[in-house]
Amino acid sequence: MECMSRRELEELQLERLKALVDYCDRNVEFYHKRLRAAGVTGDKIKQLSDIQYIPYTTKDDLRDNYPFGLFSVPMKDIVRIHASSGTTGNPTVVGYTREDMEHWTEQVARIVVAAGASEESIVQICFGYGMFTGALGLHYGLEKIGATIVPTSSGNTEKQLKFMRDFGTNTIVATPSYCMYLAEAAREKSGEFPMDLYKVRLGLLGSEGCTPELRDQIEKAWGNGFFVTDNYGMSELNGPGLSGECTERCGLHINEDHFLCEVIDPDTLEVLDKGETGELVVTALTKRGIPMLRYRTKDITKIDYEACKCGRTTARMHKIIGRSDDMLIIRGVNVFPSQVESALIGINEIGPHYQLVVRRRNYTDTLEVRVEVIDGSLLERYAELEALQKRVHDRIKSILGIEIDVSLVEPKSIERFTGKAQRVVDLRK
Numbered sequence: 001m002e003c004m005s006r007r008e009l010e011e012l013q014l015e016r017l018k019a020l021v022d023y024c025d026r027n028v029e030f031y032h033k034r035l036r037a038a039g040v041t042g043d044k045i046k047q048l049s050d051i052q053y054i055p056y057t058t059k060d061d062l063r064d065n066y067p068f069g070l071f072s073v074p075m076k077d078i079v080r081i082h083a084s085s086g087t088t089g090n091p092t093v094v095g096y097t098r099e100d101m102e103h104w105t106e107q108v109a110r111i112v113v114a115a116g117a118s119e120e121s122i123v124q125i126c127f128g129y130g131m132f133t134g135a136l137g138l139h140y141g142l143e144k145i146g147a148t149i150v151p152t153s154s155g156n157t158e159k160q161l162k163f164m165r166d167f168g169t170n171t172i173v174a175t176p177s178y179c180m181y182l183a184e185a186a187r188e189k190s191g192e193f194p195m196d197l198y199k200v201r202l203g204l205l206g207s208e209g210c211t212p213e214l215r216d217q218i219e220k221a222w223g224n225g226f227f228v229t230d231n232y233g234m235s236e237l238n239g240p241g242l243s244g245e246c247t248e249r250c251g252l253h254i255n256e257d258h259f260l261c262e263v264i265d266p267d268t269l270e271v272l273d274k275g276e277t278g279e280l281v282v283t284a285l286t287k288r289g290i291p292m293l294r295y296r297t298k299d300i301t302k303i304d305y306e307a308c309k310c311g312r313t314t315a316r317m318h319k320i321i322g323r324s325d326d327m328l329i330i331r332g333v334n335v336f337p338s339q340v341e342s343a344l345i346g347i348n349e350i351g352p353h354y355q356l357v358v359r360r361r362n363y364t365d366t367l368e369v370r371v372e373v374i375d376g377s378l379l380e381r382y383a384e385l386e387a388l389q390k391r392v393h394d395r396i397k398s399i400l401g402i403e404i405d406v407s408l409v410e411p412k413s414i415e416r417f418t419g420k421a422q423r424v425v426d427l428r429k
Helices: 006-027 029-038 048-053 059-064 098-115 133-144 157-167 176-188 212-222 337-344 376-380 382-400
Strands: 080-083 093-096 122-125 148-150 171-174 202-205 227-234 239-245 252-254 259-264 278-284 292-301 328-330 333-335 350-361 364-373 405-409 424-426
Touching: 006 029, 006 048, 006 259, 006 278, 006 292, 048 259, 093 098, 098 133, 098 202, 098 227, 098 239, 098 252, 122 133, 122 157, 133 148, 133 171, 133 227, 133 239, 157 176, 171 176, 176 202, 176 212, 176 364, 202 212, 212 227, 227 252, 259 292, 328 350, 328 364, 333 337, 337 350, 337 382, 364 376, 364 382, 376 382, 382 405
Parallel strands: 122 148, 122 171, 171 202, 202 227, 350 424, 364 405
Antiparallel strands: 080 093, 227 239, 239 252, 259 278, 278 292, 328 333, 350 364
16 A cells, blocks of 8 residues: 555545545534535545535534534444543544554554564553553554554653663654653663663654754764654544654655545645645545544645655655644643633633743743733732642643643733734744
């Protein structure tokens, strides 16, 4: 499948697209109404470009149909449920049939093999296990190729390093920032545990962006020929496995027999020509538990359709350049300003103005939330100030699910805007 000719691949995509449109029309009320309103049926799809007549699907559509409104099968046929963190409203919930799980596992298996993993790999998975798709997605794909899995989950750095030394871990699954932090922590104790005790040689990194500059720093920090690759996916489209880098590292190979990708102008919503940069839109050709037609990812990229030096003929997407909305990714967690805003509502001692300051310390992203107090004299009443700060911190953390810093500042000290408020100050660059 990874070496099909472009003609054969597009014939397969067209066949699967027609079948998917019919499937959605028959089994999902939401899509039935959308497709009929647009006048689209499977037999009207004559060529791949006819996908332009199918309406887009957005994250809001998933939230509006929370939890199972977009599922196409009864719950007895759903074998797994995952969910992303919600913003001010509901999280996005996705379900998998047994066939979906087999496809997902195959997709991940392909990208980890392309990156250099094998049955000789001893893989430490440092993603958090749970509703997040990253850990279990990589877990099953790596098991399929015969790799040895060390499911340490996230956190507890001392124990992570101990297992790496004692188990002979040679592959790490983590966010780029945490992989870098592990290397720094290992070097801090190199007097007690020399770096040559670590056998790690491959990093299968994802869940947050990794610039070539950070990639180089990670490889240098671990040393010994450590090699970093990037992979891409999201829960709405199964999870990790949509695309991933091969050892040539000249783009992320897309599993095109499972995913039909377009690039659009996020403002006009027009499909762009091949090679142009815009928002990635993905149709999941083989996903059935919760099918996805033309899902707007909000991620900005471009796609190269030339064959790769590795021998694979599948198209390659550029590393994600940014997002077309205001979402932040902090340590692998999606963060929206609206989440913070919802947490602050109802706390009487603070005003409506706030600011998010994002920094990178020791290669890890940090988030500071700056909030104005209404009564400036509170800043001098330290016991009350500390109690309020803890209350604000706990409220925000319960929604975001990550550790943050809270700064209570003087009234009217945060900049005002006559137009759209600029809530985020990103100092990572």
